[in-house]
Amino acid sequence: MKPVNTDAYSMILEAIDMGQYRPGDRLVESELADRFGMSRTPIREALQRLETQSLLARDGRSLIVASLDHNQMAELYVVRGELEGLAANLAARHATAEEVRVLREMVEADNKLLNDPAAMARANRRFHKQIHLASHNRYLVQQLDLVHRSMALMATTTLAADGRAEIAQQEHDAIVRAIEAGDGAAAGAALREHISVAFMTRLKLDAAQREEDG
Incomplete structure (x- = not known):
């Protein structure tokens, strides 16, 4: 059985891949937790992982889907x-x-x-x-x-x-x-x-x- 945070990562990545979240869209921890029906901890860990991979970027205190120039x-x-x-x-x-x-x-x-x-x-x-x-x-x-x-x-x-x-x-x-x-x-x-x-x-x-x- 895969760890929960891996599931959260995969689901957020798939949502980006399918265009449900587009470059510039803000990702809110609480909203993602509600959407995917899980606690905020695995969502937070998934967001950190996506930011490390440069798939998410900082806009002030918010995380947004990164864009490519x-x-x-x-x-x-x-x-x-x-x-x-x-x-x-x-x-x-x-x-x-x-x-x-x-x-x-x-x-x-x-x-x-x-x-x-x-x-x-x-x-x-x-x-x-x-x-x-x-x-x-x-x-x-x-x-x-x-x-x-x-x-x-x-x-x-x-x-x-x-x-x-x-x-x-x-x-x-x-x-x-x-x-x-x-x-x-x-x-x-x-x-x-x-x-x-x-x-x-x-x-x-x-x-x-x-x-x-x-």
Whole structure:
């Protein structure tokens, strides 16, 4: 059985990841305790842990969900692309036949979610996590977990952009085909390209938002 404070941490992190709390939103200990039906002590410990990981920031005496500036976002995508590419490369060489079949089934199932950006975002996280695990490298998985926690600080999913979900699915298919073929170099290149296109989509979304705000 997991410690209670781990549960609190996971639930708050998931709420941020799902956009229930967005960058700049204030997190109040008592409100979170009521929401998740637990005492304030594990909530307090979870908030401290999230602050240590830079997922929360101080605004006076309050804790708010942190936000990423342009440079931080760019740095994150660079690291993500390289680590995810390595994971795909290793998965092509080390994944079991069952793991490869699961990846193929995920791509086929996710094609039915194209009109639901929130569901696509959840499915996308599952797909990428499956590739991480299929790399069979625990240290790489740990580093990718850290990267994906920081990705939660982006307020919107790029999969909501017009046409992005369909293109992402085509990219996922190309990644899996390379893994199925046992071609590590091709799998790594396909996943790095996938992250690059996602980054460009993110930049376009942010530019459009600045124009709207301005």
